[in-house]
Amino acid sequence: MRLSAVTALANHRRRLGLAGRLAIGIALSIMIAGTGPASAAPPAQTADGSQLTLGSSQFVNGGPLPLASTCLGLGLGNPPALQWSGVPSGAHELALLVTDPQGATGTISHWVVTAIPTTDHGSASGTAPAGSRQGLDSFLLPLWLPPCPPPGSLHHYVFTLFAIDTHLTFLLPPTDAQVRIAMTGHVLATADLVGTFGILA
Secondary structure, eight states: HHHHHHHHHHHHHHHHHHHHHHHHHHHHHHTTOOOOOOOOOOOOOOOTTTOOEEESSSSTTTTEOGGGGSSSTOOOOOOOEEEEEEOOOSSSSSEEEEEEOOOOOOOOOEEEEEEEEETEEEEEETTTOTTTOOOOOTTTSSSOOOOOOOTTOOOEEEEEEEESOOEEESSSSSBBHHHHHHHHHOOEEEEEEEEEEEEOO
C-alpha cells in the first residue's frame, strides 16, 4: 500500500509537468484566495486564562496552502510551517492532526504528530515539531501526506492542535483514530487552522 501511494503521487506529478504544475497551482491560488471557509471560532479560554491558538507564516486561515506542501510541489514529508501559543499550564504534551473531511471515501488523514513538548512554539517548513513523534497517515506512512484532490475540486485541510493533560503511549506509530481514542477525556484545549488546495480540471 505504501509503494502504490507514493507511485500514484509521483505519476500524477509527472503527468502535469513542471510548467503545468506551477501554472495550475498559481492560477488556482489566485482564484481561491479568500474563498475558503469562515475563520475558525476564537479558542475557548481555559481555566488558567490561556487561549490556545494555531497559525502559519505560509498561509492564512481559510486561504490556500503553500504549493511546496502539496502534490504540485515537494510533496511527501514537506508540511507547512506552523506556530502556536497559549498552551495551558496543565498540559503535559501537544498533539497535531491534519485531515481532509472531503475525501472521496471519507476523511483522509494527512499528518499525525504526537508527543510535542509543551515548550515548543512551532515547527519550520518541511519538518515535524522538535521532540515529537509522527504517526501514520491514511496511506500508512509516518510523515506528511501532501494534499492531492481530484482535478476540479477545492478541498479544505483542517489542522487541529490538542493540548492534553497526559503523556500518550503507543507501541507502534498510531493512526489518527488511535490518537483520538487515546486523548478521550484528556483534552484541555484545541485550536484549528484551515488551508485550502485544489487542481483545475
